[in-house]
Amino acid sequence: MRKISSYVCEGLLTLARPFYRVGLISARDIDRATTLLATEFCDREPLSKILKISPEELTPFFRLQVEHAIKTGLVVTAKNLRGGIIGAAVIEDPRSPFSPGEFAISSKFEAIGALLEKIPDPEASAGQRYGYASLAAVRRGSNGKIILSLMVLGVALELQKRGFTHAYAKVTNRGILSIMRKMEKFIPARDFFKAVSSHHHNLVWTQDDGTPHEKIIRVDVVSWPLSLD
Numbered sequence: 001m002r003k004i005s006s007y008v009c010e011g012l013l014t015l016a017r018p019f020y021r022v023g024l025i026s027a028r029d030i031d032r033a034t035t036l037l038a039t040e041f042c043d044r045e046p047l048s049k050i051l052k053i054s055p056e057e058l059t060p061f062f063r064l065q066v067e068h069a070i071k072t073g074l075v076v077t078a079k080n081l082r083g084g085i086i087g088a089a090v091i092e093d094p095r096s097p098f099s100p101g102e103f104a105i106s107s108k109f110e111a112i113g114a115l116l117e118k119i120p121d122p123e124a125s126a127g128q129r130y131g132y133a134s135l136a137a138v139r140r141g142s143n144g145k146i147i148l149s150l151m152v153l154g155v156a157l158e159l160q161k162r163g164f165t166h167a168y169a170k171v172t173n174r175g176i177l178s179i180m181r182k183m184e185k186f187i188p189a190r191d192f193f194k195a196v197s198s199h200h201h202n203l204v205w206t207q208d209d210g211t212p213h214e215k216i217i218r219v220d221v222v223s224w225p226l227s228l229d
């Protein structure tokens with residue numbers, strides 16, 4: 001397997017610095033990053049859209065997820081030069097999985113959880129350690145392709161520093177696949193990204209008026225190695 005060059009990752013992030021800053025989240029940015037994730041998911045993520053989840057419903061749940069990832073995994077943000085947050089990515093360590101605890105889960109969250117749980121996580125072999133990219137979003141109108149690509153580079157560098165060997169995601173938004181495929185042209189590693197498997201499962205939920213609904217959803221599991229030079 002060819003390696004992704006950490007110099008290339010760092011070089012691309014440095015080239016982007018006059019325009020965008022990508023780095024670990026700071027404590028004072030937690031609220032803004034959580035709001036961005038909730039707003040963009042409700043606007044553009046297929047499952048949240050189908051279930052008509054509101055940002056008000058999603059924000060407290062995402063806040064717990066962000067806080068958990070800060071402790072056990074990592075959260076990366078992208079900022080513009082005015083310091084505005086335009087992207088966020090949440091990476092969990094599957095060895096310390098997120099649990100919503102006492103949080104009152106609605107039937108919509110249960111439906112998403114049940115769907116994602118049906119899809120197997122990639123198995124880590126001996127010596128491998130996987131990070132799970134659970135949430136990622138870019139503010140609408142902020143050049144999603146570039147910002148998402150830069151966040152993937154920032155995440156790759158940070159995870160690699162912490163001893164993770166791979167990262168993976170369960171992708172419901174096919175726009176992400178398209179962006180990551182394009183990244184392969186710029187990063188000299190054929191195995192930077194690959195779709196491991198594609199799954200079709202039934203999303204089953206009850207609407208507010210009590211009507212039962214279901215819809216077949218496609219989720220791609222993608223993984224990328226973090227074996228940097």
Ligand SMILES: CC(C)(COP(=O)(O)OP(=O)(O)OC[C@H]1O[C@@H](n2cnc3c(N)ncnc32)[C@H](O)[C@@H]1OP(=O)(O)O)[C@@H](O)C(=O)NCCC(=O)NCCS
Binds near residue numbers: 045144145148175176
């Ligand atoms: C994912 C995200 C960062 C992409 O940002 P973006 O570049 O602004 O998004 P776009 O809608 O322009 O999509 C990017 C590309 O994917 C393509 N695409 C979008 N939906 C697609 C679909 N259903 N099937 C195939 N391609 C699709 C677009 O055509 C575009 O390709 P192009 O550059 O060749 O035109 C943004 O949509 C987002 O923040 N979404 C909310 C959160 C979310 O869905 N997270 C991911 C959960 S898996």
